[in-house]
Amino acid sequence: MIDLRSDTVTRPTPEMRQAMAQAEVGDDVFGEDPTVRALEEETAELLGKEAALYVPSGHMSNQLAVLASVHSGDEVWAHERAHVLSNEQGATSVLARALPRTFTDPEGHPGQDLLERWATGVDDVHRARPRLICLENTFTGLVVPLAEQRRVADFAHTRDMRLHLDGARLWNAAVALGATPAEVAAGADTVSVCFSKGLGAPVGSAMAGDAETVRAARRARKLLGGGMRQAGIIAAGALYALRTNIGRMAEDHARAERLAAALTRIPGLDALARTNMVLVSTPEGAAARYARAFTEYGVGCVPIGTELVRLVVHLEIDDAGVDEAAKRMEEAAGSLG
Numbered sequence: 001m002i003d004l005r006s007d008t009v010t011r012p013t014p015e016m017r018q019a020m021a022q023a024e025v026g027d028d029v030f031g032e033d034p035t036v037r038a039l040e041e042e043t044a045e046l047l048g049k050e051a052a053l054y055v056p057s058g059h060m061s062n063q064l065a066v067l068a069s070v071h072s073g074d075e076v077w078a079h080e081r082a083h084v085l086s087n088e089q090g091a092t093s094v095l096a097r098a099l100p101r102t103f104t105d106p107e108g109h110p111g112q113d114l115l116e117r118w119a120t121g122v123d124d125v126h127r128a129r130p131r132l133i134c135l136e137n138t139f140t141g142l143v144v145p146l147a148e149q150r151r152v153a154d155f156a157h158t159r160d161m162r163l164h165l166d167g168a169r170l171w172n173a174a175v176a177l178g179a180t181p182a183e184v185a186a187g188a189d190t191v192s193v194c195f196s197k198g199l200g201a202p203v204g205s206a207m208a209g210d211a212e213t214v215r216a217a218r219r220a221r222k223l224l225g226g227g228m229r230q231a232g233i234i235a236a237g238a239l240y241a242l243r244t245n246i247g248r249m250a251e252d253h254a255r256a257e258r259l260a261a262a263l264t265r266i267p268g269l270d271a272l273a274r275t276n277m278v279l280v281s282t283p284e285g286a287a288a289r290y291a292r293a294f295t296e297y298g299v300g301c302v303p304i305g306t307e308l309v310r311l312v313v314h315l316e317i318d319d320a321g322v323d324e325a326a327k328r329m330e331e332a333a334g335s336l337g
Contacts, residue, residue: 001300044208047170048182051214061192062192067217083136133164135188141169150186153186175249201240201242256278280311281308299325
């Protein structure tokens with residue numbers, strides 16, 4: 001199986017396993033794990049933030065940012081397909097008891113007119129208080145321009161709101177933009193980053209922000225059962241990935257382009273590369289049928305909606321793997337007639 005379902009499917013390399021086996025550890029709930037502390041400090045420095053918190057998942061990282069930013073009943077503004085709302089079991093409403101307000105935009109960020117309209121009447125006693133705007137970068141592989149991201153941040157800060165950046169694949173955005181991670185994170189009050197998506201670590205994400213917010217998130221992590229003991233064993237994998245694998249992401253982006261070009265030549269399909277993702281357009285209503293066929297022919301994938309199939313290139317896929325995947329998918333498409 002050539003598994004292109006996600007860049008989370010990667011396994012630790014021998015070098016990463018060695019780093020994990022040799023990790024110096026302590027009790028992280030007491031703040032005594034030196035490897036976790038090193039990971040948090042390096043992550044915060046890379047993102048240009050005061051502090052960072054290592055957590056088991058991006059889901060938890062996003063929700064800790066929400067919990068640390070809003071009060072019960074506050075409004076949270078996000079794209080209708082934002083991971084923080086649509087892929088985390090409604091945790092924003094369940095845990096933070098916040099009121100989601102969603103916008104629709106193919107580029108992943110709200111227009112200025114919409115922001116101004118939503119900000120009208122915030123002093124009305126009947127209305128929930130707008131408190132947090134959430135953006136993603138990348139957004140389904142699409143890089144959000146930094147100027148647009150900072151425009152939204154500036155708007156939030158002039159309205160006594162905060163900006164959370166779901167940067168699960170922020171590393172991909174930085175590579176694609178030729179920017180530093182800190183430049184991508186600039187303007188965001190809180191940032192979530194993932195060490196398993198793209199970087200190849202087996203476990204973990206981090207939430208970064210100012211020191212006070214991260215202290216609040218640390219308490220909330222314990223509330224949610226996310227306090228870990230000798231977590232340095234897994235943090236060492238994330239630290240190795242952070243130090244080693246950001247630079248090579250350009251290879252994934254180039255291979256996504258290579259795969260998209262090959263798939264576009266298949267009758268009935270069109271493909272678009274976005275950083276390390278390839279979005280394959282199928283005939284109307286046929287995404288699930290094509291995804292099943294691709295899987296049967298040995299290419300793991302995920303249907304998105306009714307007309308798109310998502311493929312994600314990662315560090316276990318080389319040029320030969322890309323070419324073989326395209327060959328199998330062409331055969332699969334031909335089998336559908």
